[in-house]
Amino acid sequence: MLNRLMQGGIFLHAFLRTRYGFRFRNRAALEAWQQQRVQDFLQRCAKRIPFYRRYAGQALQNWPTMQKTLMQQHFSELNQAGISLQQAQQFGLAAEKQRVFSAPLQPGIAVGLSSGTSGQRGVFLVSDQERARWAGVILARVLKPAHLKQLLNPFARPLSVAFLLRANSKLYTTVHNARLHFHYGDLQQSLSALMNWLQGIQPQILIAPASVLAAMARAQIAGELHIRPQQVISVAEVLEADDQFLIQQAWQQKTEQIYQCTEGLLAYTCEQGQLHLNEEWLHIQAQWIDDERFTPEITDFGRETQAFVRYRLDDVLRVSHSACNCGRHSRVLSAIEGRQDDVLWLAPVSKSAMQPVFPDKLRHLMMQLQPAPEDYRIEQHGMIWLIRLQAATSASPETVGALQHQTAAALFSLCLQQELQPPELRFAGWEACAAGQKRRRIRCVQSPNKE
Incomplete structure (x- = not known):
């Protein structure tokens, strides 16, 4: 285990390097530096991680691709401590059940669980050293200059951060100290309880899933909530345009993003408002779906307690081909x-092979409805699309029926434009998600035959 002085040194080094270092002349210089870091990491990994000993001396492209199922099968061989998947899962689930997240699994090693939106809950292990480094990186990416000055001024009040998640972790509470008050809000609580809690702490930085931020924004606009966050950050869910609009309307703040998952900190919003991949700490190889979209395959050369080498995510990312003015x-x-199962599939009119319908097109379509539903879910079950719409509380049955008719007409129009055969549409009543459950508006539950 690391003492506080050592943890502080690791934190400070990661913070300064991330905030003020990593200034590469061009993309080629960044990639050359990355390659050297990956090569050094693979040498250490082959010595310390049993699963990878057979790949010692080989180039990254010769190492196997890794996915969640394979990692779970070989969990104990993929971490230095030899911790089994059962040990980690039992420990993490017990912490969630008891709502106590501070204890380590082993001295110096913390465990966390993912939300399990894909059906399988991911498990991750981090050491004290990795937690301290993560805290330095995340604060370097997130803190505005004014907040940094506040932290460094011993006469100013501590910076207050509210972090609303389904489960806490020692990874997150690492950032708590005398100058930065980190408040964890448990999403298992009711919305009214969370609002009372937020009003009590009056956070300067508010971090939560997009759907939770949107719910808080609605309450703020309705006069039921009275907070004044100076920075609003979305995590854990897809941030959609309607949520962004609500949040900006409520607090006059543009929503920033942290793209964090079991496999590490993948992306962050820079000072210019652009979402950057965290390539100074991760090697990310794009598996292209089309000219704009890809799924990432990551090698995290900053984590060695549990190795993530050529780990393929099933998230779908859309790249921007414009350079950012921040200089990175x-x-x-x-x-x-x-996720990849947020992509729906339809048959084209003139071909036999199924074609993808990407979720951004459906989100845009739903936003264009007048009036737009407060929320919605679209699920594909083979050739059937099941649609649930949440209209305003005061909406009459006639209004709900008109909204369903308008949704169907818009979807048929989209299919006509894209030369796709329309699905069979079925509408069902609205069902609210369970407390703390991650929102997924669009999902392919059962894919049709793609041939």
Whole structure:
């Protein structure tokens, strides 16, 4: 275990390097530096991680691709401590059940669980050293200059951060100290309880899933909530345009994003408002779907307790081909579109092979409805699309029926424009998500035959 002085040194080094270092002349210089870091990491990984010993001395492209199922099968061989998947899962689930997230699994090693939106809950292990480094990186990416000055001024009040998530972790509470008050809000609580809690702490920085931020923004606009965050950051869910509009309307703040998952900190919003991949700490190889979209394959050369080498995510990212004025040469994303099973499939009129319908097109379509639904879900079950619409509370049955008719007409129009055969549409009543459950508006539950 690391003492506080050592943790502080690691934190400070990561903060300064991330905030003020990593100034590469161009993209080629960044990639050359990355390659050297990956090569050094693979040498250490082959010595310390049992699963990878057979790949010692080989180039990255010769190492196997890794996905969640394979990682779970070989979990104990993919971490230095030899911790089994069962040990980690039992420990993490017990922490969630008891709502106590501070204890380590082993001395110096913390465990966390993902939200499990894909059906399988991911498990991750981090050491004290990695937690301290993560805290330095995340604060370097997130803190505005005014907030940094406040932290460094011993006579100013501590910076207050509210972080609303389904489960806490020692990874997150690492950032709590005398100058930065980190407040964890448990999404298992009711919305009214969370609003009372937020009004009590009056956070300067508010971090939460997009759907939670949108719910808080609606309450603020309605006069039911009275907070004044100076920075609003979306995590854990796809940030959609309607949520962004609500948040800006409520607090006059543009929503920033942190793209963080089991596999690490993947992307962040820079000071120019652009979403950058965290390529100064990760090697990210794009598996292209089309000219704009790709799924990432990551190698995290900053984590060695649990190795992530050529780990393929099933998220769909949309790249921007414009350079960012912040001066960084890491890739810029136009959007995080969601998971691969957020892509729906339809048959074209003139071909036999199924074609993808990407979720950004459906989100844009739903936003154009007048009036737009307060929320919606679209699920594909083979050739059937099941649609649930949440209209305003005061909406009459006639209004709900008109909204369903308008939705169907817009979807048929989209199919006509894209020369796709329309699906069979079925409408069902609105069902609210369980407390703390991650929102997924668009999902392919059962894919049709793509041949």
